[in-house]
Amino acid sequence: MPKMIVSIDGVVIKEVQLTKDRTTLGRRPYNDIVIDNLAVSGEHAVLQMSGSEVFIEDLNSTNGTYVNGKAIKKQQLQNGDTVEIGKYKIKFIHDSAAPAPGSPERTAVINTSQVAEGAVDTAPPVGNAAIKVMSGAAAGREVPLVKVVTTIGKPGVTVAAITKRPHGYVVALVEGAMPPTVNGTAIGSDAVNLRHGDLIELAGTQMQFIQQ
Numbered sequence: 609m610p611k612m613i614v615s616i617d618g619v620v621i622k623e624v625q626l627t628k629d630r631t632t633l634g635r636r637p638y639n640d641i642v643i644d645n646l647a648v649s650g651e652h653a654v655l656q657m658s659g660s661e662v663f664i665e666d667l668n669s670t671n672g673t674y675v676n677g678k679a680i681k682k683q684q685l686q687n688g689d690t691v692e693i694g695k696y697k698i699k700f701i702h703d704s705a706a707p708a709p710g711s712p713e714r715t716a717v718i719n720t721s722q723v724a725e726g727a728v729d730t731a732p733p734v735g736n737a738a739i740k741v742m743s744g745a746a747a748g749r750e751v752p753l754v755k756v757v758t759t760i761g762k763p764g765v766t767v768a769a770i771t772k773r774p775h776g777y778v779v780a781l782v783e784g785a786m787p788p789t790v791n792g793t794a795i796g797s798d799a800v801n802l803r804h805g806d807l808i809e810l811a812g813t814q815m816q817f818i819q820q
Contacts, residue, residue, distance in 0.1 A: 610662050612641060612655070612691075613699045619769050619780040619799050621757055626662060631655040633693075634667075645783055647671050647694025655685075662700065664691060737777055739770070742807070742814040750818070753777065761788070766811045768795070770802070777802045777819070786811070 610626040624631075624641050633641040634652040643652075649669035656663045665682040666673035674692040675683050685691075687702040737753045739760065751758070753770055759782065761767040766784030770777055780799035781787045787794045788810040790802070802808075804819040 610657070610700065610702045613701060614641070614643065615697050615699070616695055616782055617780050617798065619757070619771050619778070619782075621759070621769050621782060626655060626657055629657050631657070633698075641698075643693065643696055645694055645696065648696070652693060653691075660702075662702070669693075737802075737817065737819040739808070740816045740818055742816055744813050746813075760808075760810060760815070762811045768808075768810055770817075771799070775801075777817070779808065784811075 612624045612626065613620055614622045614624070622641075628640070631640045632651065632654050633639055633643070634650050635642070635644055635646075635648040636650040639651070649667070649671070651667050652669040653664055653666050653673045656665065662685045663682060664673065664675065664680070664685055666680060671694060672679050674680065675685070675689055677692070685700040685702075687700065689700045691698040691700065739751045739753065739758075741747055741749045741751070751760075753772065756772050758770045759767055760770065761782075761784065766786050766788060767782040768779055768788045769782050770779045778799040778801055779788070779790065779795065781795050787796070788808055789795065790800050790806055790808055792807075792809075802817045802819075804817065806817040808815045808817060
């Protein structure tokens with residue numbers, strides 16, 4: 609089944625399976641794929657599925673829709689194509705892409721790798737982790753990081769994403785003019801590795817990263 613993987617600055621923030629003939633993408637909350645960012649139009653683009661083929665069409669958006677770096681009006685998507693909208697990159701993955709004939713061993717290796725990677729995402733060898741709120745009304749509350757991607761912050765003000773990776777956890781800015789800080793240092797455009805005891809400050813709230 610085809611799917612879209614939405615990321616910003618290399619950090620995956622959501623995955624959406626394409627199950628309908630028509631899937632809308634835009635900033636408004638009624639879209640199937642919602643990207644709450646001013647660079648994205650209210651109704652930005654639509655994905656149309658016909659059999660095994662998927663087409664993307666720009667809906668006269670303000671900033672345009674790009675596929676592999678080129679502006680498009682309507683185009684068929686191929687497995688691995690990257691749709692760019694503002695700072696967001698949306699990778700198109702078609703799971704039903706047929707494996708090369710006569711290569712069962714290669715297919716088995718790929719499948720084994722995917723299973724192993726999924727296990728790492730679910731329970732990474734680095735151990736489970738949580739965020740402990742250190743200030744404000746929720747001080748003392750712990751939020752377990754049980755998902756691959758956990759977003760924190762205030763939508764419309766500052767939002768950051770903490771992502772599980774095979775080597776550990778990273779934090780990155782998703783949106784907002786005031787970037788969060790880790791141990792007093794502002795996060796730039798790249799994701800920052802988190803270590804046990806790190807202090808994160810976001811939208812006036814201080815939190816501590818705890819890793820077991």
